[in-house]
Amino acid sequence: MPRSAGIRPLPPVTVALVTPASGAAVPSGAVPARYDVAIVGAGIVGLAHAWRAVRAGLKVVVLERDEYAAGASIRNFGHICTSAQSGPAYDYALRARGEWLALGADAGIPVSTAGTVAVARRLEELAVLEEFVGERSDDNVLLTAAQLADKLGFAPVDALGGAWLRLDLRVDAPSAVPAFAAHLARLGVEFRYRANVLGVESGRVVTARAEVTADRVIVAVGHDVDRLFPGIADEHGVVRCRLRMIEADAPAGVTVDPGVFTGTSLLRYDAFSRTAAAAALRDALDREAPELGEHGVNLMFTQRLPHSDAAGRLVLGDTHHYGLTESPFDDEASDELLLARFRELLGVRELVVRRRWRGVYASSPNGPYLVASPAPGVTAVSVTSGIGMTTALGLAASVLD
Template sequence: MNPRADLVVVGAGIVGLAHAAEAVDRGLRVVVLDRDERAVGASIRNFGHICLTAQHGDALIYGLAARERWLHLAAKAGFWVSEAGTVVAARAPDEVAVLAEFAEQRGDQVRPLDAAGVRAHLPVVSPEVIGGAWLPLDLRVDPREAVAALATWLAGQGVEFRWRTTVTGVESGAVHTTCGTVAADHVVVAVGHDVDRLLPEVADAAGVQRCLLRMMQVSTPDSQTFAPAVLSGLSMLRYAGLNACPSATAVRERLTRADPELLEVAMNLMFTQRPDGDLVIGDTHRYGHTHDPFDDEPTGELVLRETARLLGVDRLEVRARWRGVYAAAEGAEFLHANPFPGVRVVSVTSGIGMTTAFGLAPTVLDSLGAS
């Protein structure tokens, strides 16, 4: 048996790493357990978009705090981060109205753009674009690089990582694994949608499901550089800050009439550019406890078609396709449960873990009294 840990974190995705990083700052001895030999889940299968401006309520508060942590940790751990923000491209008057309302609410966090202003930020964009907005606070990272670099850096700060270690049970003061029991003063369970495997009663009480995403990596038209992340009118229906604007209702009504197939797959049309120059595009959303393993080609083709339309190009060359899966709970952005004394179950149940995890972690550790 190893010496007792101050904190055991179950799960080495971004939510788990955020809690480990916060605990290191508090001088705690930390052990991180993960069933794989590296992070391979939702934390590396995303856009790498720290999309804080479009959030609302607690998510906005956590996102603003997380922004500073991302910048600090990028300098410490040596991974790439972009401060180019986000451009929201509007292709209809009701979308322009949403962005005008949003700018009025948020002040300097939102900079309205006319069509020429959008094109000044984006080298290639559809002639359908009539306006937009720039969200200067948003960040981008390469999740495949950043998550691995964070784990490596944390290990150098004294965090003990036990990879290929499956957790079989959790109780106050102890975490049971396939490699033995780890004693701990405090435990954070950060396993995303797999909370239903480890603590099904917690998952059931919170209504946790799996949200299945369809995403792709494609070549960039004419090898152009897209500094900001890019959102669309469909994004206005996905992010709470934008969706709360009165004109978002008109956007939904128009899309319901004109493009119902996009709403049927719950598309959030957006993209980011990887450091290697390719674009990460997506995404669609499907909810359930267990998903069939078969991907239908029409959904993928829909993502390709709509991205090409947003860019104003004829076709995109696909480099890779994948599924993302994250925890989802209707009407809740975060799961924070206390199944046993000294144990917290934490999951971001809204697909914004990269955006909020570093802001959420201090609140969770405060609730544990872990200092």
């Protein structure tokens, strides 16, 4: 990665400093607050780095442009899909799994250890799961259709069998992320919200309100990495991936402890898509259900955990549309497709939809991580695939250590 490409020239700085406690401006000319580590972005990637740094005894500040972190990290399934990773992402995911369990215990964040169930409704899907479980039989188990129904608490329509991926975890993202931030604040991390960062250079971060100085700067702004470092984002081929998500009542109040993958998931996650058997599945879906590919559909769901303000509802998703600029238009066909497929899977005529939203994450054809050093002491970190909840807590260790 280049060391100098993409540094945004800083504007002339005429700033008022903001005291952390009151938020009131103090005259410029006062000595800027100095930190060991300044982190830009309070999503899961920023928080993961803050946690690592504060545990190493460092003085840490997190700068977040919004009133609270409202990006990808609170819009996802809360699915820590360790099992579905391969290569370096699997190493990060395994490490992150331990970190999530420790964080859950330390911060009082509920973490479900029920794993994931992958449902196979085609022979080609079963073949992928058989090959996958054959390679990783310690942590994954093939299920018959009857075992599948038993584990899920309902019988998916036309299921032939499946697999239980035991390593996977689940959190309630909208509450877990603020709880994580609150835990860090208790540990001494300083948070400055509504602090839009305009520019970063070695030892110095300028926000629209103030300037901070820090020995080390971590820029964890997700898909907006191109706003601060366009050259680096271009070099890594970063685009925005826009997703649709739907929250619906669980039919007949069913409780589904594990996360649920279907055949489309087996083409999206590396641990499955790299199997030899995946090619036949891809061909079959392209031939018989091209609309799934057109909308980048990955049919999967998780159930909101009991402490969630939406307890018991199913989080259904998702679709994937790519572009440098996020299109403002959501095609109704995407949602209809998702809902039709879920009704079919669950064997229900209606699903009562309670909320819908879109999410955006960074995506790149060059791999799932952008880690670049645009200037000495400055690191830009972005997860450029939809696996930040799963791997960020492992990635942070490798970036900071």
